[in-house]
Amino acid sequence: GQVLRWDPDAYWGLAVGGSMAGRAPGMGPQLVHIVLGSVVIGGDTLSRFFALHVFVIPGVLLASLAVHLWLVMKCGISAAPVPGQMVDPERYDSDYQQEIHTTGVPFLGPAMLKDAFFSAVAVLVVMTLAAVLGPKGPTDPPDPLLAGANPRPEWPFLWPSRRPLAVLLVVVGYTVLGVLTYEGATAPWSPQMTAWSGEPVPVGMIEDATPLRLAGAAVFQYKNCRNCHALEGHGGKRGPDLAGVGARLTADQLIDQISNGTPGGGNMPAYGKQVSPHEMTAMVAFLSALRPQGRPAAHSAAGPD
Known part of the structure; x- marks a missing residue:
């Protein structure tokens, strides 16, 4: 999304990303071309990120959602076990279909309306946060020769000379991962996989x-x-x-x-x-x-x- 503003922040952000991709052993030039869509940052780069942001990523999300809903409609959901009710593997699918027709709740009804309502609320919240707290721009043209350009990270990552939020997220993330890994390997509640x-x-x-x-x-x-x-x-x-x-x-x-x-x-x-x-x-x-x-x-x- 930052690239689509097409200002100095977008240009220099792409420059840093392209430089990082170019250092990949053996395939650096190919990765740079994949990221930038060309050998230099230009109109092809903007077109590539526009297509990803507007068509490819939303398309993958919508396709994944469609496959998920299709699987739910075709295979159903896992029902909670009921005490005293035996499970017969050979009759499970037929019993499930019979239960759907007797006690099932139609998806195209109240359930879908609730999902649509809360999805709309979530979109409105995201749009409001983007309008109020989001970056302002574009600012200046994405010209590398522009003398007055002052690309800076977004405000959550700013400090007088450091990026404390980014460091904090990394430290907390690795600490949580390490603690959970240790607990998973040593705690009594963790299965002994061997x-x-x-x-x-x-x-x-x-x-x-x-x-x-x-x-x-x-x-x-x-x-x-x-x-x-x-x-x-x-x-x-x-x-x-x-x-x-x-x-x-x-x-x-x-x-x-x-x-x-x-x-x-x-x-x-x-x-x-x-x-x-x-x-x-x-x-x-x-x-x-x-x-x-x-x-x-x-x-x-x-x-x-």
């Missing part, structure tokens, strides 16, 4: 196990469950340790938890579409057998029918 391959199932849990339970242990391992769930303290800490889960949850409760995740969109997502029925059967058999010595298997509080 646990599925680096933390084997404890031998005591699969000794004298049936073939079905052995298959379930393999599924539990290779579906990356160990990244979030530890077994006897080894593995991820994001979810609870499952060493004694067989004494806490019944087979039906385990199936519900794995298929639908934590109710209300909690810590555990739904894996109903990532686990096939035979894999679910094997994994639940393995988990149901994990309980302390002498503890009976969990049973439903409602009792038998």
Whole structure:
């Protein structure tokens, strides 16, 4: 946008940008030509930035929005899991289409009007800020020989001789990135992404196990469950340790938890579409057998029918 003012700030800003692009190893001249549209700053440069600003960038944004809306209309959105409602991967799409026709809200209706209203408000706010706080110009012609030219950065980046806001943004940005990276690698709430391959199932849990339970242990391992769930303290800490889960949850409760995740969109997502029925059967058999010595298997509080 600054280039389209076509004043000394635009000219010297392009000069700095072209100089930086020209220092790229091996492809500097080609990058300069891409940025400037020519070997020098001139009418071709202005035409290039005008086309980018008015046609290319808005066109890419509108095309991305159209693809997004098309995918929403064709594939729908992810529905929150409902406690007690099983997810059947083979019937998920048909059930979703049926739910749309019974309880769905039309997009071309109140929802679209709300989006249009708040989009218009956002555009008005941006235009107001640009009119009040935006740069004034153009000033002088973009002539490199103009003796009185005094190109300067925009006011947020001005200080007597420095640019504190730019420095502050860089320092804060890298600090936040560093802290989040450190926390993501060390905090208990972060999955341990190598646990599925680096933390084997404890031998005591699969000794004298049936073939079905052995298959379930393999599924539990290779579906990356160990990244979030530890077994006897080894593995991820994001979810609870499952060493004694067989004494806490019944087979039906385990199936519900794995298929639908934590109710209300909690810590555990739904894996109903990532686990096939035979894999679910094997994994639940393995988990149901994990309980302390002498503890009976969990049973439903409602009792038998």
